[in-house]
Amino acid sequence: MSWFSDNGLLLGLATLDGLSYAAAIFMVAVGLNLIFGVLRVLNIAHGSFYAIGGYSAASLGLMFAARGLPAWAAFAALAIAAAIVGVLLGPPIARLLRRTQHQEPVLQLLVTFGLFMILEDLQKLIWGVQPIVFDRPLKLLGNVDVPFAGDLIPFTRYQLFVLPGIAIVTLVALAWTLRRTLFGRMLVAVTVDREAAISQGIDADRITMVTFTIGTALAALGGALSSATASLVPGVGAQTIVLSFAVVATAGLGQVEGAAITALLIGLGRSTAIYFAPELEVVIPYLIMVGVLLIRPQGLFGVIETRRI
């Protein structure tokens, strides 16, 4: 009890930080997961979409501000940037990766790694290596005091409501789409058995393309949303993709709800480490991942396909 009252403030901050971080990671991981399902290629460049989404949102937001556009335009900038990145980068990269679909996994990884390097360089070329800050959305909404274990913790409304809110909306929308719409059923069919799906008349290439674009836009949105909470620096894409891998592997493939819970677990684990054992920050997500995979190799929520039906 006394430990709690002594550390209530830090614990509260860790929880709130973890929540908003989990929201951003979820947006990246869920897209990575859907894309792997339809394409069967683990796309390392997926982290670049996050970084480029962040930078684009910052540029667009700063441009809007410079032109004297009203406050809400700062929020619109986040969504617009994500959509542009998704539509611009998604289809051509999907087309490129589709060519590696029947190649060895090692070759696929090399191709996506090369792509990641190219996008990283492109990003440095456009935005340079100096940190870029665009915290207008954060400032606009101001702070709120969150009661936690007897303390009042000042925290930004943006991180408390906007980030988790959008992640929850994304989660619900995706789960609903997968279960209730024809597009969702086609996506699941292509994921489960591409050849059988094609025989049912499903244009698997089109489904792959659309899914890839959605996943790209979600990663970009994750980056755009986080751009308000932390300054953008080179390397942010690499850090994100590695964490998303951890989330996807821990959750198990093909899991939307599972990815959300796992993102929460890893986000909270990471932020707790930052406040209480900073030297563990980098390893905590992987400790969680390894721990889970040792006990459940198929992931927390993955199901073992016992037989082909």
Place this chain on the structure above:
Amino acid sequence: MLRLDEVTVEIAGVTVLRKVSLRVPPGGRIALIGRNGAGKTTTLRALMGLLPARHGTLAIDGRDCRDMPAHRRAALGVGYAPEERRLFGSFSVRQNILLPAEVLGLPEAEITRRVETMFDLLPELRELAPRRAAGLSGGQGKMVALGRAIMVGTRAILLDEPFQGLAPALALRYAEALLQLKSALPDVAILITESSPELLKPLVESTYVIERGEIAAA
């Protein structure tokens, strides 16, 4: 209805089908018999566009479809029940059956009509409809796969070793359903593969034999 002319197919650099020619007339019932590894499945997959033909021509309903994307077969009225059922486990039986019809964007009334026709042929599927496909037995799965193929197979249905692994009673039931299919939908051509010709004799008009990727006898 279905036509292969001197079709050669390679898988991973190995020639699996060698100049296979085969004809299924409209409404015709044809068997393709061959041992394990003879090339039956490969022939059907080539017809479905799931494997590219290295040489030769391939036509459905008189349309050259060698370079047509595989998924357009369904729109041409070709249904396919693969060897291993290949149902989507997380979907219900009903969702599995409806999927190809929904993908084709058929009108609601047409879908209902087809479902009813199919249920009349395979009444056991009515009860199975709400169940999850993952929970079906192998035999039940074969029935569902047949039902699903009937939903889009208005011109032709390809059945890959449908009797494999069916208990005798269920095999008889399956054969009976195929006979009824013949009278209920006389215009639908059927191509069935099997390793032995015995079960198919009363069901088909003629038989091709395939050996090591080549048609040995017609």
